[in-house]
Amino acid sequence: MSIRFAVLGAGRIGQVHAKAVSSVNGATLVAIADPVAAAAHHIRDTYGCDIRSIDMILTSDDVDAVIICTPTDTHADLIERFIKAGKAVFCEKPVDLDVARARKVVDTVVAENGLLMVGFQRRFDPDFMALKQAIDEGVIGEVEMVTLTSRDPGAPPVDYIKRSGGIFRDMTIHDFDVARWLLGEEVTSVQAAASVLTDPAIKELGDYDSVNVILMTASGKQCTINNTRRATYGYDQRIEVHGSKGSVSAENHRESRIEIANGAGYTRPPLLNFFMSRYTAAYANEIASFVDAIANGTPTKTTGMDGLKALELADAALKSAQTGQAVSLA
Amino acid sequence: MSIRFAVLGAGRIGQVHAKAVSSVNGATLVAIADPVAAAAHHIRDTYGCDIRSIDMILTSDDVDAVIICTPTDTHADLIERFIKAGKAVFCEKPVDLDVARARKVVDTVVAENGLLMVGFQRRFDPDFMALKQAIDEGVIGEVEMVTLTSRDPGAPPVDYIKRSGGIFRDMTIHDFDVARWLLGEEVTSVQAAASVLTDPAIKELGDYDSVNVILMTASGKQCTINNTRRATYGYDQRIEVHGSKGSVSAENHRESRIEIANGAGYTRPPLLNFFMSRYTAAYANEIASFVDAIANGTPTKTTGMDGLKALELADAALKSAQTGQAVSLA
Amino acid sequence: MSIRFAVLGAGRIGQVHAKAVSSVNGATLVAIADPVAAAAHHIRDTYGCDIRSIDMILTSDDVDAVIICTPTDTHADLIERFIKAGKAVFCEKPVDLDVARARKVVDTVVAENGLLMVGFQRRFDPDFMALKQAIDEGVIGEVEMVTLTSRDPGAPPVDYIKRSGGIFRDMTIHDFDVARWLLGEEVTSVQAAASVLTDPAIKELGDYDSVNVILMTASGKQCTINNTRRATYGYDQRIEVHGSKGSVSAENHRESRIEIANGAGYTRPPLLNFFMSRYTAAYANEIASFVDAIANGTPTKTTGMDGLKALELADAALKSAQTGQAVSLA
Amino acid sequence: MSIRFAVLGAGRIGQVHAKAVSSVNGATLVAIADPVAAAAHHIRDTYGCDIRSIDMILTSDDVDAVIICTPTDTHADLIERFIKAGKAVFCEKPVDLDVARARKVVDTVVAENGLLMVGFQRRFDPDFMALKQAIDEGVIGEVEMVTLTSRDPGAPPVDYIKRSGGIFRDMTIHDFDVARWLLGEEVTSVQAAASVLTDPAIKELGDYDSVNVILMTASGKQCTINNTRRATYGYDQRIEVHGSKGSVSAENHRESRIEIANGAGYTRPPLLNFFMSRYTAAYANEIASFVDAIANGTPTKTTGMDGLKALELADAALKSAQTGQAVSLA
The missing domain is CATH 3.40.50.720 (NAD(P)-binding Rossmann-like Domain)
Known part of the structure; x- marks a missing residue:
């Protein structure tokens, strides 16, 4: 069957x-x-x-x-x-x-x-699932602060960016979903800052390439998201969750697990450079x-409502970045 | 002499x-x-x-x-x-x-x-000095994003907090100074979120124990600061600076450099638990x-003007946390 | 086709x-x-x-x-x-x-x-292949010292051990092959020490559970192999190669890439516990x-001659462990 | 007083x-x-x-x-x-x-x-003391295998080597002492291999620059020592102790705790390059x-008898390296 x-x-x-x-x-x-x-x-x-x-x-x-x-x-x-x-x-x-x-x-x-x-x-990545499981098992107590670092190796083509809805709806949207998943409460306030640091072409499109976001829930839990479209060392995908009894974090995936030591120091390979190889298992x-x-x-584990909520957060972040004001969500 | x-x-x-x-x-x-x-x-x-x-x-x-x-x-x-x-x-x-x-x-x-x-x-900590030197030598290119994580093992006594001026002026002030030092440009906009997650007594004093701050400079460089008054694993002091050519970070100091492996996994000791032992060399x-x-x-390397500027950022952060609005600095 | x-x-x-x-x-x-x-x-x-x-x-x-x-x-x-x-x-x-x-x-x-x-x-493990490639590209100069650490989570059943030919022919044989692969020269002398530390039943069979081996080539390159049948933290598989210009090492595979921090310290999960999951890609x-x-x-990359040579090293190691004398190979 | x-x-x-x-x-x-x-x-x-x-x-x-x-x-x-x-x-x-x-x-x-x-x-190094304390507290159960890696950044001057008594008495002697300290039993058998890989001048003096040693105690505990006179990445000083319930290791000391990430990978600084800076606290x-x-x-914690025992092990190792035979100690 x-x-x-x-x-x-x-x-x-x-x-x-x-x-x-x-x-x-x-x-x-x-x-x-x-x-x-x-x-x-x-x-x-x-x-x-x-x-x-x-x-x-x-x-x-x-x-x-x-x-x-x-x-x-x-x-x-x-x-x-x-x-x-x-x-x-x-x-x-x-x-x-x-x-x-x-x-x-x-x-x-x-x-x-x-x-x-x-x-x-991302909710199906084995490492992030292990992190979530640790939280659910109470290992870090009550969740207080979530820190998400998501950095792309490079910006997508300008044509893609034009139709993407902007960095918040295209890239940060994944982090908004992860934030909701890990906070375990709905976000009630969004603050965001955004600028263009990597490519003036992105500015001409009215989009951003470098953003930081703070999310807050009704009980005061907070989450920060750091995004940039350029990371020379690869596709950077990190999560850290701080709680009342401890913290749990998930580290990046490298090209291999070797390390070379010489007069210049100890060097490990850069990160996997592409979201498909990074998230193959996911x-x-x-x-x-x-x-x-x-x-x-x-029910499915990520629903249409999850898609909608993440999109609402993206819109709120864009508005906050443009106005400097925190945006409230009901 | x-x-x-x-x-x-x-x-x-x-x-x-x-x-x-x-x-x-x-x-x-x-x-x-x-x-x-x-x-x-x-x-x-x-x-x-x-x-x-x-x-x-x-x-x-x-x-x-x-x-x-x-x-x-x-x-x-x-x-x-x-x-x-x-x-x-x-x-x-x-x-x-x-x-x-x-x-x-x-x-x-x-x-x-x-x-x-x-x-x-903190500007005199050997690791942070090495990090700053790498930046000054151009190793990471142009500074774009600074991420500061500063978490105290536990809150100071209530009597201390009363006279402290609040978390932004007492604790985050160090991060404001480090941010200015590393950004290499003055901050022009401050956004902050703050809540009380560890102790209701702190709320009664009108203070916070958990804060996130976003700083922005005129050219669009950004810095985030994450503070909490409670970290069960010790005195957490991390810096990460992301630039156009790469990133540089400084890791924490542990009680010792040993690691124990057994059926529960691989465990390294918690962090040094006190600012004095952590910053002895500094x-x-x-x-x-x-x-x-x-x-x-x-001239001294940290002047009265540095003290004043950090204080202004603290005041701006407090105002932003209270109003939800980004606070501009001339 | x-x-x-x-x-x-x-x-x-x-x-x-x-x-x-x-x-x-x-x-x-x-x-x-x-x-x-x-x-x-x-x-x-x-x-x-x-x-x-x-x-x-x-x-x-x-x-x-x-x-x-x-x-x-x-x-x-x-x-x-x-x-x-x-x-x-x-x-x-x-x-x-x-x-x-x-x-x-x-x-x-x-x-x-x-x-x-x-x-x-093991020659087909992606990390070990990356390590070998680094050596072949001259990154560490001339190979001088190879250090192999191979530890099983636990001993196989007594019935298996009986027919296994003993630890050198059953377990160390993989390390002998890796040693030949990485040294790039044939081994001319074998010294070994062996004892039983985990289970008296292994002693009764005349076998060992804890061995150290030193291999030497004609030009003086050396390799040490450390084996034990019991590692509480999982299936431990490490390689370190020291050369004239630097070293290269390959680290273990853990159950996941998370880390938990609390008052007991920073804990990462134990290693994958089984050779099949550890070497799936290989x-x-x-x-x-x-x-x-x-x-x-x-030609195949691992030939019958490779199998024979590894077996000869196993026999030599057993003889050295029993007699205390270095065993020469032509 | x-x-x-x-x-x-x-x-x-x-x-x-x-x-x-x-x-x-x-x-x-x-x-x-x-x-x-x-x-x-x-x-x-x-x-x-x-x-x-x-x-x-x-x-x-x-x-x-x-x-x-x-x-x-x-x-x-x-x-x-x-x-x-x-x-x-x-x-x-x-x-x-x-x-x-x-x-x-x-x-x-x-x-x-x-x-x-x-x-x-070395017995007074804070990290090694923490490692020893963990052993004494039973954290790893019964000690079974000790692995010592001691590598000098470079060979001392030829004039020094001439009067040094050779690598086993000059350099490995520290490892022999550490081995005795950690094994908790006297060594009864010594096997060693030695060669010259870094400088023919050392060979002319009849000395070695690259050695591996296996020590065994009466109860079958083993220790391996790996020494070389040349490590391009600094003064390499590692200890790993494997026991019935787990392992404990001590990692090296770097010049600083920073890490730089870019297209070449993640690089941490080389090790402290000199025994005096490495062992300042010790x-x-x-x-x-x-x-x-x-x-x-x-009594003093390292006695004349400790000095004598380490010297006996050095002599035994030299003899084993020269003859290929395990040397027994009463």
């Missing part, structure tokens, strides 16, 4: 998910859809699935679930169509760049009693979790 | 400085002043100096310099009196809890052409630097 | 290799052989291959290569039979516990112009390397 | 001890002796002591204890003379390069009921321990 999948979009993240589906127990890849023939062929040839159009998949009886890896501006419509067609839906973040539109999607999913999972893969765990939810009829 | 010192105040920080004076080349401890006889006797007996009143020291021809370790509310007056008496003055932070009063002190020092050093010992270097400035007629 | 494989033996290491064959590009699992039906069925059902007897596989035209995962005392015969049948052969270490028998196998492979790879998976790389050798007609 | 000291020999180690005596509570530096006037003057001027000849010190009523920092070939005679004169004696290692002569010294000390401390400063603790022993009439 394997769950039968179609993947919409055969780009690089589509390939990651196609591979995950193929290797997870209890899942089968049935179809791939992509207007770019070569991309679709590659997945078909690698995993032995059909190529179908999105419309065909919508009416395919042999497809139980879809994974949406198409451009962001198609997400909301596709989620609604497939949820209404009775398919389980996994969608890469964000649901939509517009909060109102995203909220409507979430409402639709509820109305249709559908199953939607939003792709926040992407596989994420799809396995989605398969579990479908198979067992349980 | 040794510089002849008197230490005002024989409390724990007075003892630290008395020891430093006694061990630094080119300095001699001549006198100690303290209304508590036992404390003064202890220093006299340990280092072989006189016991004198503050008024006597003021007119002592055999005293070239004083180190002010008396309660905070006496600092401003004592600095002015000793500067006018022609003595070189080292004063523990803060110059005063009131910005206007501190500014007047700085003006007096300038008018009298006096030599004042304010005790920001305190000695600080006094040596003061002696150098006196002997060579050069 | 996929290489078609049969796996002989469906025990735990057989399962590892079956999985590797199934996931490596250019390889196909055709058949599994095991007298235990349940074990064979499990692999058949998981990977969709046939179940065949060893004799059937020997004459199967649709099998290009076999992986021998049967008990040690069957290795030599099976290698010879399959080499003579024209199959490429991968065999788990050791070729045989008897040097003379192993040498005869190596001679047979040469006479038949066969392709034999012996399973020394096992996959090893089979990929074998497939490459077959496909390209190139 | 301060213990009054004279230091014999004003070379670099004499200066270290003169400084230690001057700073330790309960000790006073009374006199320095050295045929080189400038060296003696330096210590006199720095610490305000007399300059006296060795013969004068021998009969000085105001000297309770001497610290012998003269050339090795004078140690034995000086110890005997000062012990007979009723002075407490601290002597730098070795007592003598000849075991028989050293044994005679030990006998004399016993016969005279004298107090002799031999300078094995030298001070050592003299404080000697002062305690004198003041309290208790």
